[in-house]
Amino acid sequence: MAKIIFNGKLVAEEKASLPLFDWGVFYGYGVFESTRAYQSKVFKLDDHLDRLFEGCGKIRLDLGRSREELSLDVQSALSANKLRDAFVRVTATFGKGGPRFTPPEKPEPNVFVLAQPLPDDIDEMQEKGVQISVSAKYIREPLNPLTYVKSNNYLVNALSKLEARDHGVFDVVLLNSTGHVAETSSANLFIYKNSVLETPSIESGILPGITRKTVLEIAGKLEVPAIECELSISDLALADEIFLTNSALELVPVVEFDGEIVSGGKPGELTRKLLKKYQHEVEDEVKGRNK
Numbered sequence: 001m002a003k004i005i006f007n008g009k010l011v012a013e014e015k016a017s018l019p020l021f022d023w024g025v026f027y028g029y030g031v032f033e034s035t036r037a038y039q040s041k042v043f044k045l046d047d048h049l050d051r052l053f054e055g056c057g058k059i060r061l062d063l064g065r066s067r068e069e070l071s072l073d074v075q076s077a078l079s080a081n082k083l084r085d086a087f088v089r090v091t092a093t094f095g096k097g098g099p100r101f102t103p104p105e106k107p108e109p110n111v112f113v114l115a116q117p118l119p120d121d122i123d124e125m126q127e128k129g130v131q132i133s134v135s136a137k138y139i140r141e142p143l144n145p146l147t148y149v150k151s152n153n154y155l156v157n158a159l160s161k162l163e164a165r166d167h168g169v170f171d172v173v174l175l176n177s178t179g180h181v182a183e184t185s186s187a188n189l190f191i192y193k194n195s196v197l198e199t200p201s202i203e204s205g206i207l208p209g210i211t212r213k214t215v216l217e218i219a220g221k222l223e224v225p226a227i228e229c230e231l232s233i234s235d236l237a238l239a240d241e242i243f244l245t246n247s248a249l250e251l252v253p254v255v256e257f258d259g260e261i262v263s264g265g266k267p268g269e270l271t272r273k274l275l276k277k278y279q280h281e282v283e284d285e286v287k288g289r290n291k
Contacts, residue, residue: 024093028153241268
């Protein structure tokens with residue numbers, strides 16, 4: 001029986017509930033962070049909390065809970081569910097709103113933390129790679145400031161994931177309003193072409209991913225030339241390697257793009273090297289906090 005931390009208290013999952021009139025339910029008003037715990041420690045937790053509170057500021061949401069309290073909530077969720085390696089999500093909603101779309105003077109947000117077992121297929125995806133294609137329906141809008149907030153209003157992402165399922169691929173690439181590559185429904189994207197690592201710039205309309213940032217830092221340490229830039233569909237089609245990044249999946253190689261084989265149908269050499277180095281960084285941080 002799963003347990004969550006709901007507004008700082010341990011609650012059985014089936015007994016936790018949001019108020020029906022919570023604007024998080026009505027309008028998707030809120031923010032979240034999803035990340036991964038290794039040996040009971042969340043990798044880059046400070047970075048995730050930074051982004052969470054930054055997002056709260058942008059949508060005018062006062063959590064009413066401190067970073068220290070949220071850190072303790074995360075550890076409590078892991079402990080209560082007896083999990084060491086897990087998917088962890090922190091979600092905040094606006095709280096109950098007034099009638100006729102009237103915001104209350106003092107909202108009372110709801111904040112909950114859950115920890116769940118990791119998917120069984122992560123290792124297989126990293127070993128064999130995945131297939132992706134370009135979305136024919138949905139786009140990112142770089143000029144919308146909310147594009148850069150990890151908000152609970154996740155409809156474009158959810159529908160994009162359904163589109164991927166309909167096409168029999170792992171995920172779809174979302175273009176932006178200028179026709180350039182942004183990201184996928186659930187991950188940032190990198191290509192390796194002509195000995196240069198490239199990823200769409202923040203200004204392309206992407207979520208500033210924590211794993212994306214870490215990979216760029218690793219590339220610097222390995223002296224791999226890396227740039228943030230505008231990418232086209234043609235750039236992806238001509239890439240020597242493509243991979244996706246997010247906190248739960250780490251780095252996932254792409255072996256097929258829009259029906260065309262990438263990197264000989266197997267994870268590329270640089271992708272494997274970056275993944276190995278990323279996992280070493282995880283080990284170092286976890287060991288450091290366990291000393």
